[in-house]
Amino acid sequence: MNIGIVGLGLIGGSLGLDLRRLGHQVLGVSRQEQTCHQAIDLGIADHTSTNLSLLAEAQVVFICTPIxxxxxxxxxxxxxxSAEVVLTDVGSVKQAVVEQVAPLWPNFIGGHPMAGTAESGIEAAQPNxxxxxxxxxTPVETTPASALQIVEEIVRSLTTKVYICTPEDHDQAVAWISHLPVMVSNSLIDxxxxxxxxxxxLLSQKLASSGFRDTSRVGGxxxxxxxxxxxxxxxxxxxxxxSYRQSLEQLIETLEKEDWQTLEKRLQLAQLRRPEFFT
Incomplete structure (x- = not known):
């Protein structure tokens, strides 16, 4: 299959590596000529260009640009x-994207791979x-079933766990487990x-180890x-x-009262229920 990728950063570049490994021909588009050359050298794409017309031969196009x-x-x-081409994106927000794009192109499927690193750019691209x-x-009522099937088959071939939901439900869920952690992690660093x-x-910086590294990663x-x-x-x-602010206020109050029993129960509950997020 001819698959186009617009935006050859971490996500687009990693997609290219995997899709080529699976036997697809990848057509990559970037605003930067240098990135196009890098994509060829790194094995991310078969053909590249700064011009979107390269994608005239694509059957599916992944849009990996900023939202x-x-x-x-x-x-x-x-x-x-051509009218039968299927478009999808990789943005971390779906309702706004789908509302803007679906009226422009019926064969559009909102998508969001829940993967990434703290790095960015084509140099950060990695296989698997x-x-x-x-x-x-995140299909909507007007999404053709055939378009959904095509995108689903491609992303399943990456050995992902595919979930299908509405754009609204997606945004509400990722606010808790993706967007909130970024802001909390940023606040920790701040x-x-x-x-x-x-x-x-200076001593804090010298002593920082795995705990701080893990909790500050997305904020950095x-x-x-x-x-x-x-x-x-x-x-x-x-x-x-x-909601997080309310939780912090409760924690502060617990510490001020030296209510160690309540604190222990809170920590025990977190230890017990954290695995529910990684099933």
Whole structure:
């Protein structure tokens, strides 16, 4: 199958590596000529260009651009595509994207691979990035069943766990387990940087190990991605942040009261229920 990829960063580049390994011909488009050359050298794409017209021969196109330019990219793509081409995206917000793109192109399936790293750019692309991870597809009532089937078969071939839900349900769910952690992790880093004693600040940095590395990872990731999460999923993210603030206030109150029994119960509950998020 001829598969197009617009945007050859971490996600687009990793997709290209896996899709070529599976025998597909990958057509890659990037705004940067240098990135196009890198994509060939790294084995990410068979053919590359800075011009979207390269995708005229594609049967399926993955749009791996920032959320803000997904719809404008589709508008620019339309003149070069035949009506049966299936489009999908990889944005971390779905309702806003689907509402913008579905009216432009009926054969569009909103998609979101729940995978990534703190790195960005084509150099961060890696094989098997999606293997074993969730991949969400968000069709709507007007989505052709055939288009959904095509995209689902492709993403399943990446050995992902495919989940199908509405764009609205997707955004509400990822606000808790993806967007909120980015903001919480960012706040953790910000709080640590607020230490005013230079010697203590330096010692904290020297002592930081796996615990801090794990909890700060997503907060130290791509700032553009974090802004897009907040901008396009504002309502659901605010809802989760308010709940998190209430939880923190309860924790502060517990500590102020030196209520160690309540604290222990809280920690025990978290230990017991955390595995429910990784089944």
């Amino acid at each position: 803000a330019v997904i719809a404008p990219t589709v508008e620019k793509l339309i003149p070069d595509l 990035l999606f293997a074993g991870n969730s991949y969400v597809l 709080a640590c940087l607020s230490e005013t004693e230079p010697s203590i600040s 990731g791509n700032p553009e991605l974090g802004v897009m999460m907040a901008r396009y999923n504002q309502r659901q993210l605010l809802r989760s942040l308010v």
